[in-house]
Amino acid sequence: MAFDPKGKVVLITGSSRGIGRETAVLFAERGANIVLNGRDPARLAETVGRMHRFGNRVWSYPADVTDPEQCRAMIAAVLAHYGQLDVLVNNAGISMRGPFLELDPSVIDSVTRVNILGAAYPTRFALPALHESRGSVVFVSSLAGVRGFAGVSIYSAAKMALTGLAESLHAELHADGVHTGVLFLAFTENDPDKTIMGPDGAPMRITRKASTTQRQAAEAVYRMVERRTRKTYLTASGRYLVFMQRHFPRLTDAVIMRSKGSIHRARRQESSQ
Template sequence: MAQKRFLNKVAIVTGSSRGIGSAIASALAQEGAKIVLNGRDEERLIEQQTALQNKGAAAIYFKGDVSDAAQAQALIDFALQSFGQIDILINNVGISSRGYLATLHPSVVEQVFRSNVFGTIFPTQAALSALRQTKGSVVFISSLAAIHGLPGLSPYSASKMALTSFVESLRIEEHAHQVHIGHLQVAMTEIVHNKEVVAADGSKQVLAARQKGKVLTMQEVATDCLNLLAQRKFRNTQTLLGKMNRMLNSFSPLIVEFILRKNLHKFEENSK
């Protein structure tokens, strides 16, 4: 029988109508958590809610853009009104763009920062007092792009690095309140769902499916997220390559830069 490490815990997962957020929400539901889904597209949210309910989970959804402070607050209020408490907040919302800075429309940078930075800080701020009451957890879904800035992903890398210092500040601030802060640096993950990124001109670009085997599955990311939560651990950098990157970067960022320059073609290939 599956473990139930999160039985009756109330978990909000931002950006959980599809992708990694939906895998984390499903895994939490499977282990007994009550789930508050979030996204901006109602059809996808209903589909995800129905899938969870069909498996016997308590799942509700809140349609809203968490990069807007009022909507982020409304998400937290909705969770509290519906379930009476919040034990877990997974800050999963994040978008990326494609293109070198010289080619980017300024709105692209703004869109990525708004979504990734404000879309993480606003729900966290709104949830803190409820999380202090339950001595709950906030987990930040980050990326290996937060270790060393990646070519073609400068706004994305910068936004995830901004969150690294946010997470570090918050961990010190919330220590006395026993709120657990987790930071999952996710490696490249499968794409099976027409994932959209922002193209250099600001339009939406649908990414090609990423082959299983070469990248992590969404379930593997969800498993690491749940283990971080259950063990109340601070940071997990996924994959051996990610861990080596982190170590090498703290020792010599110039060596990492040299390796990245030698592998530019791989980044261009993965951007399609």
């Protein structure tokens, strides 16, 4: 049966800004009821305000997705508020740059926790409701989740873990009608104030030109839910990387070695946040 977003309940983690917020706007435009999430209540309130045209179809719940009890409480609150859950988009994530040798352990810890546990916990507690609604779980990954590049080691490891999680969930749940998908994004337009973690944990800005808009990323999430797609590689360069890696692995290695991480350059933020 075709996916009808009207009346569906969509929880998007990390949706107070960036790609998550744009995904929330897109689902709301198509008639869904939205649950926004992030840790900062003030930022969430601001995002709810920006989406006031959707009235009471937008609701927010502040929670840290790395905390299992907060995730359990968030899902319970969603069910108490809307009575159902149809789509979970595991979007909350944090990126880093720097040689692995220079990484402070706190960076390894944060990036692993947010990107892996921060997707596993909401999914774990949402599954009974998604089972009932025969709903969807989408994991927002990266091309670094397809291939390791210099300078993004632990982010790459964390995003690759999402593929394993999604594949296992598919094996466990598809017979019961729960859809599981992974979206592999290329560099995507950032909010102007977005920062990632430098090797010492200090905030850095990313300077690379984006190849995808937030709207295109949001459209891709929506299409995955609509068509119940298992894997989507956004952008031609993403699909090219997958093709090259499968058919010409040594050539792909050589090209990536030569880049020495130049495609993942970032610069330290002048004023700390």
